[in-house]
Amino acid sequence: MPLSQQRRFPRRKTSVRASRDFVDQVLTGWQLAPLIADIKLCVSELATNALLHGVPPGREFSVRLSATDHFVRLAVRDSGGGRPAVRLVGEESGSGRGLFLARQLAAELGVDHHAVGKTVWVAFDRPPCP
Template structure:
């Protein structure tokens, strides 16, 4: 079984919450409710990074979920030229933990660079079906 869902969001702060809702809706449709919390948190981090560092004014970003037999892949694509890198924030930092959290929660994650923009993705192991 494989499936994909994609939605575009405007460059607005409210798009972070909208992307979380989109992720939860799709995971419910796919009956993968055990993954909602982790994938929603990663969607928040990746979409926030896209808004802060990646999406030029007037442009959109896209959130995509792909389902395979083994994995759920979350991908956030923007058209900016920011270079995502993992930071090691200390306990007093208010920001800088996004990619670190994604790395801790996901089975794998990475960045695909395109001619215009990039896709930051995270893959999650799909729980075994009973």
């Protein structure tokens, strides 16, 4: 049976931590503890990108988790423009590794563009049920 939970967050730095807490709570409830660390790291990166590049003042972003028998998907949607892309940065750079890191952890990464905004998502293979 597919599962899905979504939450909206305001354009504040504290929303990155709140999005990690949301992911932790949902995945714990779904008994998917083996994925918590990787998905929390990815939501940190995607939520930070949304705040820095995608959420205009006064707007929010949303975090959605969905699960099927085969995968778990994390999606972060914002109302900003832009075309996120995985890029390689030099060792001396202090930023720019978020999507690269998310892509390394997840089985898939994608961007869906909407009339207003975009959704950046990562999908993870679901571990077998205990």
